[in-house]
Amino acid sequence: MSTTFYLLFLLLLSITAATVVGITTVSSDIAALKAIKSAVNPATIPSYTCLYSWDFTSDPCSPPHVTHFLCGLSCSGNRVTQLTLDPAGYSGTLSPLISQLLQLTTIDLSDNKLSGPIPNSLFTLPNLQTLILGSNSFSGVIPPSITNLKKLQTLDISHNYLSGSLPNSLTLLTELTRLDLSFNKLTGPIPNLPKNLIQLALKSNSLSGYIQQQPFTGLTQLEVIELSQNSLTGTIPGWFFLTPSLQQVNLANNNFTGVEILKPVNDNSLVAVDLGYNKISGYPPANFSTYPMLASLTLSYNKLRGRIPLEYKRFSRLFLDGNYLTELSPEFFSRKVSISGSVGDNCLRKCPVTSELCLKKQKPLWICRQVYHGKLKLKL
Template structure:
């Protein structure tokens, strides 16, 4: 497994739910428990009910003989007109009946978070009364039909069709009739084509446009610059290309501008971004922007999140960045920024929670002003050119949970660990490829780290034994000490790490016999490790290689790697002959016991038939119908395991890749 610190393509961590847009148009609901709906409305609702294959218990409440204004999820006005159908999260299945369009006084329709399928009836979008439609988080599919250009003005203000399965070209003429539209959320679908240009020309109140996670292409329409009320424009994860048009920056009410993971380009310092003085979130990560961060960035006084990661930007960070005093997130990873961070006075950023500058060319030492950011929870400085010793000032970061310093030139690992043990909230510590050729501290006084779950100190050429203080980390889940020069035996206390499910101590100089206690660890004996029930999230994604991202601890594979050491003796029988019971592990997707000295037949069955013969290569005493060495009758059942008296550099490696 590669070091867990190298992010690749940034993934958005926000669900595209238009909270702001819905909040803009929340209206008072004047319901009267004494009102009674009309016969037409009752029959329209019952028609809707009849087309549901699963009604979530509505049939119990929706009785034909009762007043439908008293039905579950239904509200009426004082003149006996149905105004609200609110049936979110009811496990409804089936189609949405067009009969709901016959509710002539309906104002708000909320069918979100159900299992509804089929099309969205055009009768709802073209309704002469509905002002809010929310059908998000369903299984609706098909095209979103265009309304005829002759359609009179419709009252619709909020349309949320996000997280469905809609496809096809996104409508353009439909919005001509939507002169009251305030918020549109079509994210998490498969719409194609260009983004329409006429939203604001038709609706002067248009404020929220959310088109993320679709397949939109082409350039960003210049017409959106005329949206004087536009506050949120998000089109994350699409196929947009070209430059940011200058006209876009005329939409000076913008608070959130998010175009990450597209194919946009151009010089960032050539854009008039300073005109967006109300900007709170600026997210342009995962594109091909170049240039520097201009000094004018400091004029964005309301800015809270700055994401410019995975672009082609360069130069030093401007000192004016410290003027953005409300910043909570600075994400610049995966660029070519350079220089000394001392130029930025981080003490003027008291709200900063995440600083991620992974994979750049920054140099010098860590500025002391960073330790003034008392709310910092995630700090990633890995893959740069920092040097020096860790300052005791990091102890001021009482909320620090995620720290990655890997791939720099830091020194004095003993001092670093003595300082970091006081970080009581630290759960992830990645410090590999530093402290080259030092001695790993054996000091039993390194206590603390009681909440640490991930620890990697790989590829440092550290000498010494596996230290006792590791046994005092009660919540440790993943430990990587590979690529060092650790000597001595595997300590007997290893089985006290009850929560450990990944251990890599390969490529060291460990000696002695493999202890039986290693085979008593829960990660080896348990069929289902309790870690896989833990919903714990990383503060920042960690990566085992450029193509594998882990945001959730439960996604990491179970692994035990002891290869490339100097062990002697007999392989413990608990893992000796290949047991047939492994066939019952239907979640096992990778299995490799090659280049050992195993013997006996390879189990047959549906699971093992999926593994290539290379998984068993280098074991001359194993046999199988799939191998050249076939089993005879005397080998029909698994036998004992033997090893050479001394196996140089490798005895065994077990790797279980558990993926769902």
């Protein structure tokens, strides 16, 4: 009985070994991998990198990978499913033959120096879920054909040189939850957005125009909005802060001139709002204090004037420096209140230098009198 069991075990082992040895990557995938390596400048492929280990004298998907194909790709059976190059500073272009890797679910080529346009053929991959090309030197526009990636969940092409406007057809990417196109040269208005987005990052582009309601309609899962360092303008609408799941908003370094009067809310997820470095004038919006979860508020370097709302003392982080504010309640400095931040570089008459909030000096009296047309009589 034991002999029979042993013979069956050896038979099973030999079949398994034969199966492993028998794995042969499909020829179209091998051709694509060869083209991808060939499109990279050989001088930027040091011996310690993934691409250096791509030696096509062995099969890419056949284990064990002892000396060849040590990293940079993963397979399922005889098809390549992940292309994840190491951040080694590879330069060159991305071969259009990447489209032959039909079973790819993940592409991550981030933190290299690849340049030129993103090949249109890439947008035909039917199973792609993650596309990360951040921190390279890709240029050109984002074509409407990107919406062919029906299964895409993560799109990150930040820190490149993409230009042109964003296509409204992005709404067709119904599975997309994370979109990061920050630090490019994108222009035009904010387009209509995919309804399942959780994170939206378009920081440091040249986007312009007003914040319209249509692009954000139906985005019930959106938690993070990063639109700082653009050229957006007009009044920030009150509905914008009522997006159901919204937790973090950064609209700093734009050209906004006002904040619409906010409705008091009891059920809201906002934790942090940054509206610094805009052109917002008038009084500080007091209703921000009604947002139950809001802990950090930044309105630095705008054109705010008048008193700092006493209700702001409930925030744990408060940055109001660089405005023309004139009044601050002593209650901000009681032992029961713990606030980090700054109210310096304003026109406050009583701001104790012993407080962290007051470390920055206030504006000279003559500047404040000029802003208030000589009506500010008291000494600072």
